[in-house]
Amino acid sequence: MTQTSDLDRVAMIILRYMRRPLFALLFVYSVGIMGMALMPGQVVDGETTYMNLFHAFYFFTYTATTTGFGELPNGFSDEQRLWTIFCLYTGAIAWFYAIGSLIRLFQNPHFIQAMDGFRFARKVERNVEPFVILCGFGDTGSLLARGLSDHRMRAVILDSDPERIKALVVRDYTVAMPGLCADASVPKHLLAAGVEHSACRALLALTNDDDVNLKIAVMARHLNPRLGVICRSTSARHEANLRALDNVMVVDPFEIFAQLVYWAIARPELHNLNAWFVGAHGVKLGAPVQVPRGSWVLCGYGRMGRWIHRYLQAHGVGVRIIDPEVDAKGAEEGLVIVQAHADHTALVTAGIDDAAGVVAATNRDSDNLSTLLAVTELNPDAFRIVRQNNHENQVAFDAARADLVLQHSLTTARRILKLLISPLVQELIDWLAEREPAQTEELVARLQASVGAEPPHLWSVRLVPGEAPAVIEYLDAGGAVTLNALCRDARSFPEELPCEALAVRRAGQSIMLPDKDFPIGVGDEVLFCSVHWAELLLQATLHNPYTLRYVVTGVDESRGYVFAWLEDGLRRRRSDHKPNRRRARP
Amino acid sequence: MNLERVAFGFFIILTLSLNYAFVAGGLETPAHHNVWILTLTIIVNLVAIGLKLGDRSQTGALLLASGLVAGLLLITARVVWIVVESGGGGGPEPGEMADIVSIATGALVANIVATVILVGDTLLSRR
Numbered sequence: 001m002t003q004t005s006d007l008d009r010v011a012m013i014i015l016r017y018m019r020r021p022l023f024a025l026l027f028v029y030s031v032g033i034m035g036m037a038l039m040p041g042q043v044v045d046g047e048t049t050y051m052n053l054f055h056a057f058y059f060f061t062y063t064a065t066t067t068g069f070g071e072l073p074n075g076f077s078d079e080q081r082l083w084t085i086f087c088l089y090t091g092a093i094a095w096f097y098a099i100g101s102l103i104r105l106f107q108n109p110h111f112i113q114a115m116d117g118f119r120f121a122r123k124v125e126r127n128v129e130p131f132v133i134l135c136g137f138g139d140t141g142s143l144l145a146r147g148l149s150d151h152r153m154r155a156v157i158l159d160s161d162p163e164r165i166k167a168l169v170v171r172d173y174t175v176a177m178p179g180l181c182a183d184a185s186v187p188k189h190l191l192a193a194g195v196e197h198s199a200c201r202a203l204l205a206l207t208n209d210d211d212v213n214l215k216i217a218v219m220a221r222h223l224n225p226r227l228g229v230i231c232r233s234t235s236a237r238h239e240a241n242l243r244a245l246d247n248v249m250v251v252d253p254f255e256i257f258a259q260l261v262y263w264a265i266a267r268p269e270l271h272n273l274n275a276w277f278v279g280a281h282g283v284k285l286g287a288p289v290q291v292p293r294g295s296w297v298l299c300g301y302g303r304m305g306r307w308i309h310r311y312l313q314a315h316g317v318g319v320r321i322i323d324p325e326v327d328a329k330g331a332e333e334g335l336v337i338v339q340a341h342a343d344h345t346a347l348v349t350a351g352i353d354d355a356a357g358v359v360a361a362t363n364r365d366s367d368n369l370s371t372l373l374a375v376t377e378l379n380p381d382a383f384r385i386v387r388q389n390n391h392e393n394q395v396a397f398d399a400a401r402a403d404l405v406l407q408h409s410l411t412t413a414r415r416i417l418k419l420l421i422s423p424l425v426q427e428l429i430d431w432l433a434e435r436e437p438a439q440t441e442e443l444v445a446r447l448q449a450s451v452g453a454e455p456p457h458l459w460s461v462r463l464v465p466g467e468a469p470a471v472i473e474y475l476d477a478g479g480a481v482t483l484n485a486l487c488r489d490a491r492s493f494p495e496e497l498p499c500e501a502l503a504v505r506r507a508g509q510s511i512m513l514p515d516k517d518f519p520i521g522v523g524d525e526v527l528f529c530s531v532h533w534a535e536l537l538l539q540a541t542l543h544n545p546y547t548l549r550y551v552v553t554g555v556d557e558s559r560g561y562v563f564a565w566l567e568d569g570l571r572r573r574r575s576d577h578k579p580n581r582r583r584a585r586p
Numbered sequence: 587m588n589l590e591r592v593a594f595g596f597f598i599i600l601t602l603s604l605n606y607a608f609v610a611g612g613l614e615t616p617a618h619h620n621v622w623i624l625t626l627t628i629i630v631n632l633v634a635i636g637l638k639l640g641d642r643s644q645t646g647a648l649l650l651a652s653g654l655v656a657g658l659l660l661i662t663a664r665v666v667w668i669v670v671e672s673g674g675g676g677g678p679e680p681g682e683m684a685d686i687v688s689i690a691t692g693a694l695v696a697n698i699v700a701t702v703i704l705v706g707d708t709l710l711s712r713r
Contacts, residue, residue: 546642547643547711556588559641560594560637560641562636563590563637
């Protein structure tokens with residue numbers, strides 16, 4: 001069996017549908033035209049005239065389409081008029097039939113589907129901008145698409161739910177985001193989405209089904225081994241499978257969520273910095289949430305609850321668990337477990353009175369909200385962290401005034417966006433998480449001093465001829481550029497721009513928080529945190545050899561040959577004079 | 587203050603001023619247009635082009651391009667003048683004068699562009 005493309009399918013469907021109407025038209029036209037040519041016309045000079053075939057065709061064309069120019073080229077005889085009546089009715093009916101078939105064809109679901117697939121594949125194929133393939137357009141997927149659009153990154157979207165793809169059309173993305181309603185785990189659709197396209201940067205498997213995600217990752221692995229895959233997975237079994245594949249990054253929304261809860265509780269300064277980096281609403285740098293010390297009550301011990309428990313316990317935070325389905329016997333010694341719904345009595349049993357705070361992390365928003373109400377009543381001082389499951393309940397969670405609302409689809413989308421747009425940021429956060437809080441506080445103080453409280457603009461630049469021609473030229477000529485010099489403001493030398501270099505990636509190695517006098521080299525990738533306008537100025541420095549030389553040396557050099565030559569002559573004469581003068585002095 | 591900038595600014599603005607001085611007046615009136623001013627404009631323009639040779643920045647490239655356009659048009663205008671002068675006795679006819687002045691007006695546009703780029707670049711760098 002030979003492979004059929006979408007175009008072949010479209011052509012085949014059109015031919016199959018239009019065969020009969022076309023034959024009907026052909027038949028009616030031939031009969032009408034021949035009849036018209038055979039009908040005796042008016043008698044001129046005693047001889048009967050006949051219409052020739054071309055005139056018959058001309059006449060039939062305007063009659064069958066009910067245009068009706070009249071009797072052309074000469075007046076008709078009665079026989080011809082009789083035949084005209086026949087022509088008019090049969091022709092009009094044949095046309096109605098043909099047009100009706102065409103309309104039916106356009107409404108045929110198979111035709112629409114094949115047409116969509118064909119158009120989608122063509123759109124993807126013609127795209128030259130870098131893009132990512134997004135499989136699964138649920139809460140996480142749509143949030144991620146919004147984030148990608150904000151960063152002017154294109155995405156190609158696959159989802160098996162037609163409603164979600166239809167919703168895609170009405171979104172106001174800043175870049176083109178073609179979508180197709182199809183099962184992403186079918187290789188044909190992955191190919192149509194551009195898995196083998198040279199501009200494809202990554203494949204994201206974000207459907208709610210772990211099996212489907214695994215399938216997508218495996219298919220993509222086979223189709224294009226060089227393509228990076230980011231895969232959502234919530235089960236240990238799938239994760240082990242996925243980790244065995246190289247170039248695949250596993251993202252567990254529950255683990256990310258648990259990590260954030262842990263940071264909020266035990267590392268507020270890091271949580272604050274991370275939230276500021278991702279541009280979370282209403283976050284001020286250097287003003288971390290004030291979380292009381294003590295043991296915590298965790299409501300919900302499902303997949304997410306287990307992750308939170310594991311994280312908190314590993315870092316010495318006491319946890320008491322409330323869950324209706326938890327098995328108290330299997331748990332380790334000393335763990336307080338209340339086997340109930342997180343209502344009034346259960347919270348009292350778990351000791352909400354002396355708890356530092358509560359984490360309402362069940363997978364039902366109504367339960368989490370009611371837990372919040374009970375906690376507010378029992379212990380108003382307790383810190384309340386709540387998990388929001390459904391994006392549509394946003395208003396209710398805003399009204400609940402919890403101390404921290406975490407929505408796992410949002411946290412996952414932000415994490416993936418960071419991995420896609422600037423992987424160094426995530427590396428930096430992980431690096432800081434492993435070190436003492438003092439290091440984070442030092443960085444926060446540095447950022448506050450240089451960038452200020454404004455929302456940050458994170459961007460990275462690779463020191464390659466395409467992105468930083470001036471720097472490459474300067475380094476190749478034997479010069480040395482430090483990060484400090486690069487960040488100077490050419491408009492008011494030697495002041496610095498509100499810009500901090502956070503990390504440098506060199507030959508696969510990452511150097512976090514490099515010193516101010518760190519010498520940059522060819523091929524380095526530097527991550528900057530700055531305000532928006534500072535990027536424009538720094539880009540100018542990276543591109544303009546004169547500006548770069550000025551910020552590095554502080555000397556504004558001549559640009560044209562004439563002045564360079566004059567200056568050279570002047571310098572030479574000066575150096576010729578100096579020894580003479582020295583000799584004359586003593 | 588950078589001596590090179592002063593020199594270049596001087597020549598660019600002088601080209602613009604001389605160019606305007608040449609084209610100002612009636613389009614077809616030979617008495618309003620002085621061939622010496624045109625020749626001087628060409629020389630000053632060529633000096634400005636020479637000063638920009640060797641600049642590797644983007645604005646430098648754009649200034650060089652506009653200088654070349656102005657030079658090309660001004661020299662064309664001068665060549666037309668020479669041709670019409672050698673044809674018949676005396677200066678150019680009103681119709682020929684109109685040709686010369688309109689070509690020089692084109693050069694004026696290129697000079698205005700160069701001046702705008704120069705001023706804009708200086709204002710943006712603010713130092």
